[in-house]
Amino acid sequence: MTDLMRICPVGPEDLPVLRDLAEATFLDTFSSQNAPQDISAYTSVAFDMDKVRAEYENPNSRFYFARTGSDIAGYLKLNTGPAQTEQDLENAMEIERIYATRAFQGRGIGKRLMATALEAAQEAGVDWVWLGVWEHNQKAIAFYAHQGFEPFGRHSFRLGDDVQIDVMMRKKIAQD
Numbered sequence: 001m002t003d004l005m006r007i008c009p010v011g012p013e014d015l016p017v018l019r020d021l022a023e024a025t026f027l028d029t030f031s032s033q034n035a036p037q038d039i040s041a042y043t044s045v046a047f048d049m050d051k052v053r054a055e056y057e058n059p060n061s062r063f064y065f066a067r068t069g070s071d072i073a074g075y076l077k078l079n080t081g082p083a084q085t086e087q088d089l090e091n092a093m094e095i096e097r098i099y100a101t102r103a104f105q106g107r108g109i110g111k112r113l114m115a116t117a118l119e120a121a122q123e124a125g126v127d128w129v130w131l132g133v134w135e136h137n138q139k140a141i142a143f144y145a146h147q148g149f150e151p152f153g154r155h156s157f158r159l160g161d162d163v164q165i166d167v168m169m170r171k172k173i174a175q176d
Contacts, residue, residue: 005073005109007116010063015053018063021075023047025099030159033136038160058083064116066100066109073104076113078120085132086155089170092128093121114147121173129173132157132166144169 010018023043031039045051055061060083066074077097079085084094095117100109121129132155133140149169157164 004068005112006067007076007112008065008067010056010065010075012056014065015049015056017072018056018065018075019047019049019052021065021072021101022052022097022099025074025101028102029099029137030134034159034162038162041160042158060084061096062120064113066104066113068104071104072101073107074098074100074109074113076117078117080124080126086130086168088153088168089128089130091126092130092170093117093124093126095129095131098131110143111147118171118173122175125175126173127175128170130168130170132168135165135167141167141169147171 026043026047027039055077056063060079060081062078064076064078065072066076075097076095079094079096080092084092085096086094095114098110098113098117100107100113117129130152131144131149133144134157135141135154149171151167152170153168155166155168157166
């Protein structure tokens with residue numbers, strides 16, 4: 001199935017689909033492990049259409065879809081410069097979001113999106129790629145470690161009234 005996958009930049013006409021996909025994948029990933037009121041408080045702000053549009057229009061952010069046939073199997077959001085949620089690393093790129101839809105999990109979507117992120121980092125000439133991952137998401141932490149990421153810090157993430165801890169992980173990008 002992944003042989004037919006394409007990674008495509010998200011276009012402005014795709015914003016409603018991006019918003020819906022972002023919210024759905026977030027809910028699939030985190031709603032069963034968090035209080036409904038915290039999930040609702042977060043999603044009502046994070047996935048507001050105006051906020052999604054502003055993130056998309058930020059010149060330091062890029063979004064990509066993973067498409068298989070007519071289906072969207074996942075998405076990726078990359079940030080550089082001031083768009084990064086933390087500024088701890090010089091000359092870095094953040095993978096802020098990397099999600100596969102539930103229907104496509106386990107089919108290599110995450111690996112393909114990660115490869116896209118690492119190619120973008122190489123092309124941008126950055127020294128580091130980094131991300132934050134919820135400390136209780138052991139499956140994701142293991143995936144990132146397998147991809148060569150190492151922990152280098154922690155930061156807080158507010159989900160409604162719940163302050164959670166993310167493990168910050170980074171990978172050195174070798175420049176040719």
